[in-house]
Amino acid sequence: MPIQILPAQLANQIAAGEVVERPASVIKELVENSLDAGADRIEVEVDKGGHKRILIRDNGSGIGKQELTLALSRHATSKIHCLDDLEQIISLGFRGEALASISSVSRLTLTSKPQAQPEAWQAIAEGRDMRVRLIPAAHPDGTSVEVLDLFFNTPARRKFLRTEKTEFQHIDEVIRRIALSRFDTAFSLKHNGKLLRQYPKAASQAARQKRVALVCGQGFAQQALTISSELQGLSLHGWLSLEPASQPDQQYFYVNGRMMRDKLIHHAIRQAFEGWLPQEAHPAFVLYLTLDAREVDVNVHPAKHEVRFHQARLVHDFIFRALQDALEQPAPEQTPATLSSTRSVQVAEPRHDYIRPLQSKTVTGTSRDLNGSRQPVASRAVKSYQQLVTSSSAPRTQEQWLLIRGRYLLLSAEDNCYLVPLYRLERNRLANLLDHEPVSQPLLMPVAIPCDETLAAAFSRHQEALPALALDIQMHARRLLVKQVPAGLRQHDWSTLLPPLLSAPAQHLKERLLELLANAQKNYTAEQAATLWQWHSDHEDPEITLKQWGRRIPLEDWLHD
Structure with a gap:
């Protein structure tokens, strides 16, 4: 078979296989785009577990008419412009693949209105021919992205989707994780027209703890330890639970505001809890690591689940020691009724x-x-x-x-x-x-x-x-x-x-x-x-x-x- 350039549609569908695993992956990418656009209110609506319909609506900066078609092109982004930008990424998205990949395996409608633009415009794209149609629309300041019939033109991918209940559980978990990363943003989640999750803005410490309680449960919020530690440009803060958990379903870790499941981080946490929990138990935590963007490479995984630290040992030992110190601190006085x-x-x-x-x-x-x-x-x-x-x-x-x-x-x-x-x-x-x-x-x-x-x-x-x-x-x-x-x-x-x-x-x-x-x-x-x-x-x-x-x-x- 001779070497040839892949057609744009096929290339986008291959990219979709990397970043669009299921409806929850679509929602993650689109909500991160809304956050990068400066939105402080994001509404998520799904029907049939995301199989049939996904709608993300925000009040961010919006996309101008002249850029709507370009926004659906592959490798089109406003977040980086040169190699130096790639070495200090502060935005959640930067690859420019999400919208193009999603539109290649669904029927996508992108509606947006910047504040300075007198009217809103709508870009409509379907995965089969990838052509984009522009029409005027009525829409407030901000952006809405509607995704219909996910994987309609890739039946092999569609058959791997799970039941409506299972897919919605994954969506719910994505929203929970994102809600814990941005306390300055209000989130809501509807399923089949019913409002199931609502996270108001949390400006004060008490409001943040209330959101943590909404996501992790009152039990976690009432007995969790508060941790705050800094060393050599690294900062770690958040909440830590001493209560052993049978499942790792309350483990939320963020690096510069980005959701993360990293092996090095997980190893440091497990090592810190060694001796505090039985072998089969799991720790529960909500932790935020902040460091110079130049000290971490987020461009190592298409879905951005993993990162690479330039000083991996320093980060590992900092997390380990910060958690160990927190665990060894004297416990606050408690009344007999709370024990x-x-x-x-x-x-x-x-x-x-x-x-x-x-x-x-x-x-x-x-x-x-x-x-x-x-x-x-x-x-x-x-x-x-x-x-x-x-x-x-x-x-x-x-x-x-x-x-x-x-x-x-x-x-x-x-x-x-x-x-x-x-x-x-x-x-x-x-x-x-x-x-x-x-x-x-x-x-x-x-x-x-x-x-x-x-x-x-x-x-x-x-x-x-x-x-x-x-x-x-x-x-x-x-x-x-x-x-x-x-x-x-x-x-x-x-x-x-x-x-x-x-x-x-x-x-x-x-x-x-x-x-x-x-x-x-x-x-x-x-x-x-x-x-x-x-x-x-x-x-x-x-x-x-x-x-x-x-x-x-x-x-x-x-x-x-």
């Missing part, structure tokens, strides 16, 4: 008899059965409980200990109390780790740190000493790449730790690393404190540990106070 169940939390008992453990006051928090996984809110409740309590049945000579303000451990030994800073215990543990030929552990992906001349000079001075600290760091394209760190310390934010580490004098490099790592942990949970104390009890004489690291408070003075 689904409760669980008592107690500090682990030390091994040595002369150090008396605290029989802690029962602390309650939300505690859901996660099939053996850790109970996040319940375990954090002890950290938020900052009052010393004593057991009414214990004699006064056997006072107890408790975690105070997440930073200190109060213990009793013989006739004295000792206040032990946990960061000093952590520093001692880390020193022991680095003194005995530390094992280097590779990161999942290297951490990239922008490198100026000062940081580059500091790295050159310490480059030979870093392997002794189990650090594998390389310089590449004006960035430092952290590839391996001491085993057990991967959870730390090395992009924050490395610059101050390299600024230290060569003879104090190890001490500076210990200081940074010990102070990186701002608050300890009861479980972490107990584990840390247990480690010292196993490796050193507890009495020596108390006298070396703790501040002695005579028991009589403490009881008197």
Whole structure:
């Protein structure tokens, strides 16, 4: 068969196979066009699950008469003009294929009126011959696109459409996802003439939360955590649920306002939730990632479901750490009426008899059965409980200990109390780790740190000493790449730790690393404190540990106070 140029109709139908999978795909493309046109009110009407009719009406800027025919041509767009535009795309659509592809497999009517144009004009196109007819029409400012008989001229594609109910469920989900991406726009959805969804504009935070409740349900909105984090030009905000879900049907992620289902993003989220949810459960979230448009390539998928980040490792670790920090934050106080169940939390008992453990006051928090996984809110409740309590049945000579303000451990030994800073215990543990030929552990992906001349000079001075600290760091394209760190310390934010580490004098490099790592942990949970104390009890004489690291408070003075 000789090589030949494909006819325009066939080329458009091939393109339609990439971007027009079902009625929901048509609606996504057309609604995104409306948003790019500046519309703040978009109405969607469908009949028979979109099989028979789709109508999108907006109040955007509209299309002039002289451009209506061109708008239905392939690769016609007003959103990019040169290669530089392609490298920093801020619009939702830019390929110029949607209208041409849709008109090649349906009967399409495009009606539009810009505000400056005295009358509206209508462009009518049918897929069989692709000819466009222009006629005057009555229409308010804005644009309407009506799509009739989808896939009427491609029977092979039409037979793959599902039932009316199934196709409408996909349409409903598309509108839900778009409604969460643009709170400044009102949306409505009608099916077979019946209004089923209506999302008013949401200008205030309370209104936004109300829209989230409309989309995700009241249960999600009432117990979701609010997250907000920024780092090196990246911003992540939104809502996060601790409630395990059996299906991944409440996972909404947006990159610069664009709906996204990206493998790298999904991996970062799953990694952050590791240990918080059982293996078969799914997290629920509504998250918005914002970054410089030049740092992300959205032109990697015809339907724009995936993106490619120029600093993939930085984005991955930023999402992971931001979510992990949010999950580990102390839970807000809740009244007993709002708790689904409760669980008592107690500090682990030390091994040595002369150090008396605290029989802690029962602390309650939300505690859901996660099939053996850790109970996040319940375990954090002890950290938020900052009052010393004593057991009414214990004699006064056997006072107890408790975690105070997440930073200190109060213990009793013989006739004295000792206040032990946990960061000093952590520093001692880390020193022991680095003194005995530390094992280097590779990161999942290297951490990239922008490198100026000062940081580059500091790295050159310490480059030979870093392997002794189990650090594998390389310089590449004006960035430092952290590839391996001491085993057990991967959870730390090395992009924050490395610059101050390299600024230290060569003879104090190890001490500076210990200081940074010990102070990186701002608050300890009861479980972490107990584990840390247990480690010292196993490796050193507890009495020596108390006298070396703790501040002695005579028991009589403490009881008197």
